[in-house]
Amino acid sequence: MISFGKILFFPILFILSQIYKILFFLDRSFKKKRTLPSSVTISIGNFSVGGTGKTPFTLHLAKLLHSNFPNIPIVILSRGYGSSGAGTRKVSENSSPAEIGDEPLLLKKNLPFAEVYVGSNRYDSYLQFRSENKLANDQKVFALLDDGFQHHALNRDLDLVLLDCTKLSKKEFVLPMGLLRESYASVSRANFLVASKFSEEYEDSLSKWIKKYRPSQTLRFRFFPQKLVPLSFGSSEISVKELTGKSVFAFAGLGNPGSFYSSLKDQNPSELKTKSYPDHYSYTKEDLIQISEKAPDKNYIVCTEKDGVKISSLIGTDKNSSNWFYLRLETILENESELIKSIRSFI
Structure with a gap:
């Protein structure tokens, strides 16, 4: 569905889209291609x-x-x-x-x-x-x-x-x-x-x-949700089935986080709250504090593996983060x- 803003500016956006298509075509047609040896x-x-x-x-x-x-x-x-x-x-x-x-x-x-x-x-x-x-x-x-x-x-x-x-x-x-x-x-x-x-x-x-x-x-x-991997050192991996009947706060910095949230919802938690960040978002300590404040009573705080690689170093050995995990997928x-x-x- 097109947003109201795009409808309002449709003539301008349409022209820009045509320019984008032309430039893209020219780049693909005339750029000199190289071959990676061996x-x-x-x-x-x-x-x-x-x-x-x-x-x-x-x-x-x-x-x-x-x-x-x-x-x-x-x-x-x-x-x-x-x-x-x-x-x-x-x-x-x-x-x-x-x-x-x-x-x-x-x-x-x-x-x-x-x-x-x-x-x-x-x-x-x-x-x-x-x-x-x-x-x-x-x-x-x-x-x-x-x-x-x-x-x-x-x-x-x-x-x-x-x-x-x-x-x-x-x-x-x-x-x-x-x-x-x-x-x-x-x-x-x-x-x-x-x-x-x-x-x-x-x-x-x-x-x-x-x-x-x-x-x-x-x-x-x-994709199939496989297990929850701890973000704090010293904790253990657990089955994703542990989310059943538990309260969960999930966050993601993805272009399309819908399937991530759906995979968690499929585990039938008693409650699922979510927060989305921009794709490739760079998390700070302040972000993690805000997430903790939004989920003070949640059994699990869960993010994607892509987010996990960025915030694991921020969490470190923090014992207060023992309920923070990222979701690992089977494909x-x-x-x-x-x-x-x-x-x-x-x-």
Whole structure:
């Protein structure tokens, strides 16, 4: 649904959207593309701004690659959206989320077998990765382009684009009218459409979408809440089922936090209060104090894993934060053998 403000300024926004489309087309058509040497380059992207489940999918894909091709190194190349650092930075588990970005840090913490590099020039980041890891010139590498569908500077072997199934019933518009970076028709450039946050309730809407836009191949990607991981040192992980009948305060800094809140609601807590922050929000001690004040009597305070990597250092060993947790998800990619088959053809 279009807001009143967008209706009021529709003529201006419409013109700006057309200008955006033209500039985007020119950039894609005329930008000189480079090829990452000795790599199988896989782009992971989406149509819209934020909140499609791209980070959980990148985690799933990296683990899938490692289990099927354990001898091939993996590097994830990110621009580090929202980070304050400059130049190319190698991400470690102890990196500052402010310097390298929350998503690259989350990826590295969950993927000890992979390297993550952040930098505005992904070609330079890739060369630095190969140099620092002393790879032979003919050593093949899986190079994953995080948020790469609209990145026109590099050639890729496979394009994977995510579609948020929770938004299929909504009419979406291209920026700045809406949140689409480009129209859904651009799925024609993708090798695989990944139907993210899928469940059976979205099957009819997804089938209609597929019939209309005709993606080459479609993979359904599901999320399941798995467990609650403590944010304070010294506490233990617990089953997500512990939320049943308990009072919960949940907060998230996501582009689309609806599915996160729904996954908690599905556990049937006695009470669920929520607070949303902007995507990639940088939390402060004051924010945590305010959250505590809003939830003085709640059994559990729960955030997303992406938020958790940013606030765990702020909580530390605070015994008053023993009821703070982040939600860890289990992910399932249907028919992933088709994706592996396609990747294997490039090795």
